[in-house]
Amino acid sequence: MEKRTFLKTGLFLGFAAAFSPLLEACKTKKGATSDAPVPSAPPMLPPPKMKRTEPFILPALPYETGALEPHIDKMTMEIHHGKHHASYVSNINEAVKGTVYADYTLEDILARITTSDADKKIRNNAGGHWNHTFFWQSLHSGMGSSPGGPLANAIDAAFGSFDLFKETFAGASKGVFGSGWTWLCKDNDGKLFITTTPNQDNPLMLQVVKQTGTPLLGLDVWEHAYYLKYQNRRPEYITAFFNVVNWKEVMMRYEK
Secondary structure (H helix, E strand, O other): OOHHHHHHHHHHHHHHHHHHHHHHHHHHHOOOOOOOOOOOOOOOOOOOOOOOOOOOOOOOOOOOOOOOOOOOOHHHHHHHHHHHHHHHHHHHHHHOOOOOOOOOOHHHHHHHOOOOHHHHHHHHHHHHHHHHHHHHHOEOOOOOOOOOHHHHHHHHHHHOOHHHHHHHHHHHHHOOOOOEEEEEEEOOOOOEEEEEEEOOOOOOOOOOOOOOOEEEEEEEOOHHHOHHHHOOOHHHHHHHHOOOEOHHHHHHHHHO
């Protein structure tokens, strides 16, 4: 090889080595794959197979409106269930008309609802209907002691003890800014965690919330849930809540 040819070849290879990382970076920016983890997109679910043929209805309370006294007063229950929950039911029936969600079940709506402005009214009212139905079933007079069986073991494993669980749950509830909910959930591995959601969101909204899971227990910390009796004393309401938790129902949910 001639000396001139050798020098040209060496110079070319040197430039290639120097600029190779830059070229690779440009490729990555243009869409080439890399070893760096890519955030996963929200799950795209197929259309549901089950269709709803009847409008949503307000479920009856599983107890009298005064049954939770003195922890949750009768007037609050009458307004909370008969006015607030009833409004969510009326609004969701109206909101889904003419939309892709028109004949979806409530659970299918929750799983598919998005954060778009077009879905906002459906999201708020579907969540409000599901959350309150779940909440009423989570309460019962004289059942607010403590859970047993596998759920008690799971609580000890996740939080250290039942008292520490209550402390963590109460702390999360106090920390909700404005209106929202606190949830005890289990993940796909059956492990327990506590999370909060704003407004009427819940952990079943796969494309909305950051932490999804199966709700076992939920606490409504909107002011309409406690203001008549407790005014701005949310911590007192949270303490009272643990006196009326239906742990039998919560244990059944965990073991499903």
